[in-house]
Amino acid sequence: MKHSYVIDLLEGTQLLQEVTAKGWVRAFRNNQFIALNDGSTINNIQCVLELDAFAEEIIRKISVGAAIAVKGTLIESQGKGQKFEIHVKELEVLGESNPEEYPIQPKKHSLEFLRENAHLRVRTNAFGAIMRVRSTLSFAVHKYFQENGFFYVNTPIITGSDAEGAGEMFQVTSLEVGNPPRDENGNIDYSEDFFGKETNLTVSGQLEAETYAMALGKVYTFGPTFRAENSNTTRHLAEFWMIEPEVAFNTLDDNMDLAEDFIKSVVGYVMENCKDDIDFLEKRLIEEEKSKPQNQRSEMTLTEKLRFVVENNFKRVSYTEAIDILKSSKPNRNKKFNYIIEDWGADLQSEHERYLVEKHFKCPVILFDYPADIKAFYMRLNEDGKTVRAMDILFPGIGEIVGGSQREERYNVLVEKMKALNIPEEEMWWYLDTRKFGTAVHSGFGLGFERMVLFVTGMSNIRDVIPYPRTPKNAEF
């Protein structure tokens, strides 16, 4: 007999029927009540054993973490906390779980302990919820783009180009690291490497996505990207998933519209489709914040925060306006910022972004038209000759969640910019071709997927929203 999933059993449509359930024991009380979870939902189904109906030997093996199969009748529950339960007739212990050894006990474990047991943490309520939300959010991303006429493009992970300059790269090689072949001048002979040249892990699929946008019109990537940066923070990973839409004929304004609509849509989708998980994470967050001083607690619950994003316009502010606001802000005047804002042209630090978003505007903010000098070479120069059509979206508690721009579509301007920055033209011939043949205005952005998962789950450390985080000195599992 095929077994039923807990999520379906809890719907009650099989009431009074004989059902089979398989899953893992989350709790067992009074030698009678098993809370069974199979991962299909955060909710357990209660499996009720008649007293003395099962041998002591079986009962002894029913412990937290054990895998079991039960057969019985689905009935309405007399107890509190659940509408339906299984009146168990047969029970088989599939895999035991020695309570002396099993690390995941029904008590509160620290997030740090759970990170060290990342292969088991997903068996807890919190991480089950986080990973289901992550999965649903991924699907919402694909659904949004596909239903809006975008095509998914798998840009290369291993790349011979390092021109994007988004960050430090990992090298990929099949050479013997301590003893590579050398040419007559003693230099490493990369013609002997697997790809016949030096290769790295991609930091962004944008440049390749642009070539596809100039043919298919609207495209997006959604894949892993890498940074070999020694950033041991709660917001950085060495390996993370990025979403990068790129749209032909879109201006920066269109780009902002797209980013805002996209974020609202996917957050809305998760709110609708992960209600139980979000509810749990909301309660978890409230509990967690109880240990914080009043003034550091969120003013809104998780659901309120999500609803706020879905229902309110993001505030659009030019870099120049933002500098004016920051210059005359209290923390700037009182020298409370670590970096005091004095002149136009300053690169904004996380403290400034947080001030703008969390104190001044109290809503998601889109900053645009940044100084050219602090932004990437491919961004469209404005007519003022000193700013570029860049945008960053800043989120409360998260900081930068999106970075994007209208791209420089003019061949000559782009070449000049590359020359000024010593970006080798000959390596970028294919990128320049997009400006040579049928060039057009186009725009796109990158969104760090894990930062969005952080926001939606209310978690505060990015290592807790990806199954097996990669960070400096850590590639376990």
Next chain:
Amino acid sequence: MKHSYVIDLLEGTQLLQEVTAKGWVRAFRNNQFIALNDGSTINNIQCVLELDAFAEEIIRKISVGAAIAVKGTLIESQGKGQKFEIHVKELEVLGESNPEEYPIQPKKHSLEFLRENAHLRVRTNAFGAIMRVRSTLSFAVHKYFQENGFFYVNTPIITGSDAEGAGEMFQVTSLEVGNPPRDENGNIDYSEDFFGKETNLTVSGQLEAETYAMALGKVYTFGPTFRAENSNTTRHLAEFWMIEPEVAFNTLDDNMDLAEDFIKSVVGYVMENCKDDIDFLEKRLIEEEKSKPQNQRSEMTLTEKLRFVVENNFKRVSYTEAIDILKSSKPNRNKKFNYIIEDWGADLQSEHERYLVEKHFKCPVILFDYPADIKAFYMRLNEDGKTVRAMDILFPGIGEIVGGSQREERYNVLVEKMKALNIPEEEMWWYLDTRKFGTAVHSGFGLGFERMVLFVTGMSNIRDVIPYPRTPKNAEF
């Protein structure tokens, strides 16, 4: 005014309205008829210029590959080949395309030439179609799993474990190749590497996916995987995308059911949603095969092949049966195989697989219960003690498209197997934990996404179904 997409204009709902279209010129004849494509569909919209209505200077710039914007009235076409066309009132050339330099001319280019221009090939009908089909197929994958209660898991790309043994791995490092730090014994000091140990690019997410299946029940991965193997064939890539579902409580039979249902579902989805692209690819294939001798041409058209897969049961055959069939087959008796099948236990070569699928059964075949010796350590040993619960799905023209198994869920059996193969237990502690705590029967498989795209598009070289292929000595773009 927002512009309209060609796919929408061709629906005709904006008939007699003023519309704007933006895209790239595919053809321009008689200084009057522009075939405009914007990537939203394989079909062009015809844009009709009134003779002498536009300056010579504008007309001169309208060449193949140029980006243009047109404004005009959508009218019913009097000409053949299209129902609707735009009667153009305004035309702007956004980006020219010098016909002397633009590589993609309206003529037949070789696939090899197009590979060298992978950044532009997607502007052709064939590659536009392939990449739209690829995108739709990706979405079908996510849709199938999400609608069937699976959760998407992003397993790590950079891995410290190399136990899976699926193939040669690329090393990932932030050390200076050629001059890494060394310990007192002269060995490379990997504690100085980014992750504090030697790391590689993943060959499979299976082991990590198993840990998630033992908590969430039904999971799948869909991400890039890597092989540092010097295989210069039409079926191998160094970087390719793999789909790996893993399901708790599934037996090998359930696994076969899942794989078959999954493939039928996603192929059916593409047939329904990419009709125009598949039609084009079908005609392309017929043209291509005209240059082949009659006996090498397909017996079925592309659509017939796809429909055949969707509508017929895959043939399920045990390895032992397959060996019997092969042993008594004509090419084996006549010594036409390069590897003659003599005894049970032989590893099947591609020539044998092709014989079974293309000559003997003439349909997709699922081979199962392979000899333990030729399969991976994690596969469930059968009661006979010599075969494992493995399965491979073989497709006509493609060969192996799926490899999967029921996993060895018994801790002691698994440990013994690992010992015999010198797989270090201490590195695999987390994998073994899944067998220690709440173990259960579970199964899964891996499907090479590009091989499925090959099948669905009727293309014959795997380099033509991924945007920027990575192969030995090639990581251009």
